[in-house]
Amino acid sequence: MQTADVVIVGGGIVGSSIAYHLTAAGCRNVLVLERETHTGKGSTGKSMGGVRAQFSTPVNIQMSLYSIPFYAAFDEVMGHPAGYRPQGYLFMATSTAHMDYLRTNHAQQVVLGLKAASLLSGDEIRAMYPKLRGDDIIGGSFCSTDGFVDPYSAMTGFMAKAVENGATLWRDCEVTGINRDASGINGVETTKGSIATRTVVNAAGAWAAGVAKFGGIELPVEPLRRMLVPTEPFDEFPHTAPMIIDMSTGFHFRPEGRGFLLAWNDAEETPGFKMNFEPSFIEKILVHAADRVPCFEHVPVNPKRAWAGLYEMTPDHHPIIGPAHGLRGLYFANGFSGHGVMHAPATGKLTSDLILRGTSDIISDPRAFALERFADGRMIHETAVL
Numbered sequence: 001m002q003t004a005d006v007v008i009v010g011g012g013i014v015g016s017s018i019a020y021h022l023t024a025a026g027c028r029n030v031l032v033l034e035r036e037t038h039t040g041k042g043s044t045g046k047s048m049g050g051v052r053a054q055f056s057t058p059v060n061i062q063m064s065l066y067s068i069p070f071y072a073a074f075d076e077v078m079g080h081p082a083g084y085r086p087q088g089y090l091f092m093a094t095s096t097a098h099m100d101y102l103r104t105n106h107a108q109q110v111v112l113g114l115k116a117a118s119l120l121s122g123d124e125i126r127a128m129y130p131k132l133r134g135d136d137i138i139g140g141s142f143c144s145t146d147g148f149v150d151p152y153s154a155m156t157g158f159m160a161k162a163v164e165n166g167a168t169l170w171r172d173c174e175v176t177g178i179n180r181d182a183s184g185i186n187g188v189e190t191t192k193g194s195i196a197t198r199t200v201v202n203a204a205g206a207w208a209a210g211v212a213k214f215g216g217i218e219l220p221v222e223p224l225r226r227m228l229v230p231t232e233p234f235d236e237f238p239h240t241a242p243m244i245i246d247m248s249t250g251f252h253f254r255p256e257g258r259g260f261l262l263a264w265n266d267a268e269e270t271p272g273f274k275m276n277f278e279p280s281f282i283e284k285i286l287v288h289a290a291d292r293v294p295c296f297e298h299v300p301v302n303p304k305r306a307w308a309g310l311y312e313m314t315p316d317h318h319p320i321i322g323p324a325h326g327l328r329g330l331y332f333a334n335g336f337s338g339h340g341v342m343h344a345p346a347t348g349k350l351t352s353d354l355i356l357r358g359t360s361d362i363i364s365d366p367r368a369f370a371l372e373r374f375a376d377g378r379m380i381h382e383t384a385v386l
């Protein structure tokens with residue numbers, strides 16, 4: 001029978017980063033199982049690729065303080081491009097409540113050692129981007145090391161290096177069950193047969209709750225559709241722009257190729273495995289786009305190029321990372337709530353540390369993301385979810 005020291009369920013960016021970090025730490029017999037014939041067909045291939053350290057909770061800031069420098073050094077270390085572009089994230093506030101929120105976050109970020117973030121006045125933002133409608137902007141915050149990566153390329157680089165280090169990737173192989181004995185996990189069932197292992201990592205993205213159920217565990221991870229609209233080539237706004245977030249509506253956009261990628265969180269969206277792009281979304285998002293960026297009023301959009309993907313949401317919008325207490329040998333790396341690409345490097349390191357050493361110094365409390373926090377009433381509060 002096939003055996004592995006660690007089986008990773010899911011070959012997206014999270015599973016790939018975990019495979020890389022495990023093999024880099026010397027654990028060679030790692031088997032990644034991906035049910036699709038190609039990797040990247042889950043959320044990773046649908047992502048906007050934004051990376052930022054401008055968060056409000058210490059754990060999210062710490063995850064970014066590992067991940068962003070990792071992406072900055074990725075090409076050299078992995079011999080493969082991550083496509084990191086430090087063009088920044090610019091949050092724009094139009095209310096004192098939002099400005100106070102940015103001020104509090106900034107103070108927290110400085111305490112944790114983020115040096116590249118600063119607060120801006122409304123006048124500074126209007127001077128930086130005169131093509132934004134700026135009459136109601138009272139200020140904002142900007143971090144120059146935030147920016148974007150190419151999620152598919154980063155995922156491929158992680159996996160290629162993991163394989164070079166001794167890991168194995170099986171595509172077209174779905175995990176259909178988890179086996180156990182008195183000591184805990186002793187294997188998985190797959191469409192390619194049984195595999196003996198004592199350690200399984202659930203990196204199944206939006207499908208993670210189904211995989212956890214194989215082990216008899218209820219995992220509070222829900223799929224939530226998010227849609228992105230790319231514009232056709234458009235030169236009336238600078239392509240050097242950062243990710244720009246209009247906090248009054250949640251509309252945000254960034255340069256992509258010769259055009260721009262537009263995003264907006266539709267509050268009417270309901271959980272479910274909805275993967276289709278809803279054409280009526282284009283009209284809704286263009287209203288917000290033209291309101292904040294008047295030159296977008298006539299921006300050309302081809303609806304056939306727009307797409308939808310799934311966020312993996314948890315009740316407190318923070319991931320679930322670490323061992324399952326109900327089943328020895330099962331680990332979670334799930335529920336990134338919109339941040340799985342930017343936090344994939346830290347997640348790989350944290351998960352690898354927890355499996356191999358039982359602890360980690362990636363975040364102050366390596367148990368902060370434990371599943372038990374929901375039952376124990378220790379939810380983490382973060383309001384900046386994009």
Ligand SMILES: Cc1cc2nc3c(=O)[nH]c(=O)nc-3n(C[C@H](O)[C@H](O)[C@H](O)COP(=O)(O)OP(=O)(O)OC[C@H]3O[C@@H](n4cnc5c(N)ncnc54)[C@H](O)[C@@H]3O)c2cc1C
Pocket residue numbers: 009010011012013014015033034035036039040041042043044045046047048049050051173174175176203204205206207211226227228308309310311312333334336337338339340341342343
């Ligand atoms: C529109 C959109 C925009 C986003 N923008 C950003 C952003 O700007 N920044 C950011 O950081 N994040 C963003 N995200 C979130 C990010 O893409 C995800 O958090 C991240 O890709 C999750 O990676 P993953 O590897 O956990 O999941 P996935 O990429 O979904 O991979 C999970 C894999 O598991 C496989 N699988 C599932 N069940 C099984 C099984 N039983 N057996 C074998 N294989 C299985 C699936 O086929 C899949 O390939 C965005 C997401 C969307 C949809």
